[in-house]
Amino acid sequence: MADIVGSMRVFVRVVETGSFTAVAKENDVTAAQISRAVTALEEQLHAALLHRTTRHLSLTEAGSRFYERAKAILADLDAATDEARNASVSPAGKLRLHCAPGLAQSTVAAALVGYQRDYPDVTVELKIEQSMPNLVEDGYDVSLISATQLPDSIYVAQALGSAWSVMVASPDYVKRNGMPLTYDDLATHTLLKLETPVSPPDEWHLQSTDDAHVLPLTHAPLQVNAPDVMRAMLLNGAGIGTLATYSAVEDLAAGTLVRVLPQYRVRPFTVFAVYPSRRYLEAKVRTLLDHLRATLTPALEAVGERVEAMTNTIGEAAGQAAKSA
Template identity: 80%
Template sequence: MADIVGSMRVFARVVETGSFTAVAKENDVTAAQISRAVTALEEQLQTALLHRTTRHLSLTEAGTRFYERAKAILADLDAATDEARNASVSPAGKVRLHCAPGLAQSTVAAALVAYQRAYPDVSVELKIEQSMPNLVEDGYDVSLISATQLPDSAYVAQSLGSAWSLMVASPGYVRQNGMPLTADDLAPHALLKLETPVSPPDEWHLESAHDTQVVTLAHAPLQVNAPDVIGTLATYTAVDDLVSGKLVRVLPQYRLKPFTVYAVYPSRRYLEAKVRTLLDHLRSTLTPALDNASERIEALSRAVEPAAKRA
């Protein structure tokens, strides 16, 4: 099909200037080319739009109606084009963001508050859910997930930083049940199964400077929110409670396999400004926050070691 929008633009300018020649000069083409474009439009519409004489152009009745409709359509199209172009330049509108629970509550929520202060014309709708949604079908702009590796997909993934998990328990549980000193000591303890994309729910893969251990959680309690257990938490989730004393670290010589925090989004082409600025903001805030959580936990462990030796 011929370019009817282009032909409409040519026709509208012919009506407004009253001359094929004037429009030809505007477009750096010949008057004959402009005339042929209008003729082609009339053939598509199967109706005459202009009365032509050697000295004068005038609209037919159908041409008058078509011109009024075409003018409105072209104005709407220009407005939509400007709006779309501005979307790639000026951050505005709504961003739909998915995030896994621990990450959302520990670091992402604060980052989003700072982002909206910086970009008040953007609103962020945050969905907190463990499993990653179908971004295109469910209408999400970005998903933030933690994973040891991502499945193959057509999505684009950017690394925002790395983290790891560690074993923790409540002080009350340790007072009542004792503190394990080796990985073998975990067997009689209540160990929490937690479905997570960074490790199998039935196994803990522990790593230390000297060895690796796989702990099987065959008899772990099923309730995720049980307080009287030993469980694993990511560094960014555990750090504040470890510093405050609400949790204690179990077997501090071990950590679980490290993983990566990813920002996943449907396409890298023509990113809207609201998505591009959000990704930039997350890189500038989440990456140092993840590093800071790990450093605080390591510093806490170094402070505890001399005290444990003295005891």
């Protein structure tokens, strides 16, 4: 099918100028080419649009109706085109973001507040779900997830930083059951299961500078799939569980949770930003990714350093106590 939009533009300009020649000059073509474009449009529509004489052009009744409709259609098309082009230049509109729980309640929330403050024309809609949605079908712009590795997909993924989980318990639990001092001691304690994309719920992958273990969780009285619920259970003295550094850091600092076997980390993982395509990336997505790299990445690093610093302080204090004894 011939370029009907281009022919409509030619026809509208012919009506507005009243001349094939004037439109030909605007487009740097011949008047005969402009005339043929209008004739081709009439053939497509099976309707005469213009009365032609050697000195005058006038609209037919069908041409008059088509001219009014064509003007409106072209105005809408131009507005849509400008809007789409501006979307790649000026951040604006609704940004639909998915994030895994735990990550959202900590560092991501602060990053998004800062982003929206910097880009007030963008409305951020955040959805919290454990598993990553279908970004295209569900209409998401970006997904923020934690994973040891991503499955093959058509999506684009950017690594924003790394983190790990730690074993923690409440001081009350430790007071009642004692603090595990070695890996083997864990077998005598109540261990809780947390189901996340980062690790399977039925085993803990523990790593230290000296060794590594895969601890099977053969019996756990409680299993959850939300870090905030796991945290609540741990605060209530239910047992020993695992939390990501960014979910545990404030409780560790406040002393409401204590780190168990601090020489061990539970399998490190990466925080990813996942989005549908890198082609024609909208400004709101591009600026969000830039903002997350500038804020979330150093925040994740700072959390890890803070947790390790607390662990080292605890270890030094324990060493001093042992010497005094």
